[in-house]
Amino acid sequence: MRRYYTTLILSVCAVFGLSAQSTWSVPQDQKEKLNTIEFTESMEKSGADVFAGKCKVCHGVPGQNNFNALLNPSPGDPAGDKFQKNTDGELFYKISEGRVTMPSFKTALSKDDIWNIIAYVRSFNPTYVQETSEKIETNIPEGTQLAMDISYNTDKDVVEVLLTGTLNDITNPVGGVNIKLMAQRYFGNLQIDEAKSTNKRGIATFSWNKELPGDSLGNIELMASFVDSDIYGPLSSEKKLVIGKPNNNPPLNKGRAMWNTVKKAPLWIIIGYTGAVLIVWIFIFYVLFSLKNIFALGKESISEDEKLI
Amino acid sequence: MSSEQSNKSNAPKKSKGLNSRRDFMRKIGLIGAAATTGAVSSGFTSSSSANNEYVKVLTSDNKLVEIPKSQVQEVKLNTAALQSRGRIGIPGKRWVMVIDLAKCRNARECIKGCQEHHHLHPYQYHINTLVMQDNPQSAPYNMPKPCMHCDNPPCVSVCPVDATFKRQDGVVLIDNERCIGCRFCMAACPYSVRVFNWEEPFQAQLYKEEPMEYDVETNIPQKKGTITKCLFSADCLRDGELPTCVRACPNEVFYFGDQNEDAVTNGTTRQTVVLSELLEKNAGYRLMEELGTKPRVYYLPPKDRVFETPEKPDNHHS
Amino acid sequence: MSGHNIKFNKEKLDKIATDVLKPLGFNGAFKVWMSFLTVALLACLYAYSIQYREGLIVTGMRDMVSWGMYIANFVFFVATALVGMLISGVIGLLGYKWIKPITRIAEIIAVAFAAVAGLVIVSDMGRPERLLHVFMYGRVQSPILWDVTVVTTYLVISTLLYLLPLIPDLAIARGRGHEMPKWQAKIYELLSFNWTHHPKQYQLLFKSTRLLFILVIPTAFAIHTVTSWLLAVNSRSGWDSTIFGPYFLTGAFVTGMAAVVIAVFFFRNSYKLREYLDDSLFDKMGKLLEFVCVVYFYFNLNEFVVPAYKMKEFDAVHIHELFVGKHAIMFWFSQICGLIIPMIILLWKPFRKPVPLFIISLFVIVGAWLKRYIIVIPTMEHPFLPIQNLPNEWIVYSPTVIETMVTIGSIIMGVMIISVLAKLFPVIPIWEMAEEEDQNEDKTTKII
Known part of the structure; x- marks a missing residue:
């Protein structure tokens, strides 16, 4: 019972808490974020597709004010003033991170997808003039070929990602770059540890939960990539390492069970059923055999006084 | 079995390349079928197409093989094949x-x-x-x-x-x-x-x-x-x-x-x-x-x- | 029994044979009766053809109440069929001789109802044309497979129990030159299996029937226990009960006895067999009915009082619906008029006279049918999770006209089988009735 009261109180608090928190503050650096290229019609179009799939359910069709008004905080019409007052960076941040009833889309959608949605939403604002940003400067010289390598450090029992850059045939480690490490799962990648920055030797070290299952031999497919892929590019590296817990779970339909197929039925039920049927039918056939004998006896000649009737 | 299993558990790669290949194959109903190895399972209806290029295909036991495009047969699984596949399920x-x-x-x-x-x-x-x-x-x-x-x-x-x-x-x-x-x-x-x-x-x-x-x-x-x-x-x-x-x-x-x-x-x-x-x-x-x-x-x-x-x-x- | 020395009273045999064979033959009245039944059956078959074409949408069943009147009716038919075992098997093996005149009537009912039960279950199938799948892909774990097996086995045993004692009677009829059409004579010849009243033939017959009497008991127990398990293996309030097997079995005895009383009453009057189906027989049948009613009442007490005492969440809903809810009228009718009142008044001898007993049996059998209905439907109306987002008419079950007609059709079919068998063959075993009573039979007092 107590659990339900707690639930009730918590949900009430949550609802009040939300209404109070109607402004959504975005970190300053994120606010100023801009796309590097100008929105095109094709971007708007693919943005419209994504919008229809992911956003329409709550936000409705932009400009028609048919968003779901029952939600708190209100999703609002993306074509409306309140929406359009956001900077591009704010929109990007809000779509990426989400808040309360608004899901986070940073994994579900690519950065390009999010920019396309913004392009689409902006197309409903005739007064909007897009600003674009310059390419962000990095400490890595122009033209450097970056390479990542994942390895397992036996001594420290950690996974290391080595980032190197090659310029004019000279290869050097690259430090100060944020790298995230993911483990492949069937429907998506699971982040291992937190994002780590490469050190002076170009190495980022990751530790992981030793219970994480791998395949039957303990292999886990790992994937390293840049946190800021829009700065360093979409480079990623994959490697299979034996760092997982070997997983040898048998197929779920392996053992004998009442619900399994006939071949995997519990033995007692197979024996019981066939045994009972056999016994009864042996007797039935015995009776049928007697009938045959009765029939045969009828062919024997018999005197009248031998007859019972 | 164990080698096959390790192979299979890695089969669902999420890297872009394989994913799109899977999508592609799903769309046209293409299942790896090399005439030389006789991997065309019974129960498939097929129609052949001729070309000289090599293509990568995924066989029905989840192996990636390269075969001449001329030998690729587009197959559509029939009910019986779909049933037997559906009853087996996905290993691991x-x-x-x-x-x-x-x-x-x-x-x-x-x-x-x-x-x-x-x-x-x-x-x-x-x-x-x-x-x-x-x-x-x-x-x-x-x-x-x-x-x-x-x-x-x-x-x-x-x-x-x-x-x-x-x-x-x-x-x-x-x-x-x-x-x-x-x-x-x-x-x-x-x-x-x-x-x-x-x-x-x-x-x-x-x-x-x-x-x-x-x-x-x-x-x-x-x-x-x-x-x-x-x-x-x-x-x-x-x-x-x-x-x-x-x-x-x-x-x-x-x-x-x-x-x-x-x-x-x-x-x-x-x-x-x-x-x-x-x-x-x-x-x-x-x-x-x-x-x-x-x-x-x-x-x-x-x-x-x-x-x-x-x-x-x-x-x-x- | 192999040393059974059988003696026949020839005079008695003459008289019995004459009396019993007299009403046989497809006379005018019978033809009218059968034409009426056939027309009615055709109408019902037409209703089934609509169901076959349109699907089960034409019934009142929907996703929540997915089993309805058909299953209830199936349970009723299986229950009634069990009387063959009760009379021939249990009472017969106990050595009671008074059942002799009604053994064949009981077996006719067993054969007819077991055969129709098999058909009734097919009418409930969404894909009746796939019936063979049960034999091709049968899963030994499924109670339906057990049910198919035991219904078939029971039908075979009952048919044998009907046919075997019939052999000497057919031979007697042939030997006496009883007049009959050619086709009927052919059947008599075929089914009398060269019967020459050879003592060895009688020996074999006794041995076989005795074996079948023993065999029919576990088979009949199995058939109705398995039928009860069709419901009891499901975790649903009202079905999730450990006493469902015996509860159904004892209920079946009540239903079957009532059916036998009705049939015997009918043959007594229209076949003019008062001499053999006499008042003392009805008195004994009344006592037997009383006995099975008491046993059944005891199981009812257990089945309803225990959950009603605890009132667990879902049991409470179920009990409430039965006791005071929308099934209350049916529930109390079946309990009071179909069980409790008969159980009380049958204690007095006047109520065990033919006419009162016949009327009581009518109430019992109607109550028994309704009882099956309220065993199946109310439970399905109350699943564990709430029923929501479904059209209103999908939540409450009420049988449609088509469904009712198909059900009536099954009853007509049962009556037709009984009618044909009863006009084709003697309804009272002639030779058994003419058997000389063994003089040194034990004289211990018997309750029934």
């Missing part, structure tokens, strides 16, 4: 679903997506959203109810003809080419998830115009006089995609994944989390644990809800 997997009750606002997008996917009448639900109230004092909440895909499924136990069955990956399917329509499974299911085709199916007209092979993993075409039920979108799982309802939800309610990988992926945000942690932290539970059905669907309690509570259900338990 134990599908599991987690439903976060705190997030459900009864948007009914899961129902819509599901009914479209499986060609259901508007009154037929593979997944239904119920308004629940555990006791008179507690607040009502929305509860999406798919099939529980129990590990001790009472519905499968009672089936007289092996029409409904449980596969190695945990999915409970129904073969409507086998089903005799006795409805024992409906009586046996304590969660009332099974649905019967009382009349001609919703898309009967479509089936008449464009006859299609029966796929046991989508249960399409639906058939009058047979059972249909939630299939965890087994066809999507084969293609490395989340089930339809999971993808359709706009409110982060559904997580789906492989228990063997201890990971589930949220259908809305696509974030992958550790299953055991998710259940531990949120006190995940299963429906009617006392019946011993061992469901593969977990619920996270409706705590810290972000949506308003629904109205009290008027037909509680009746």
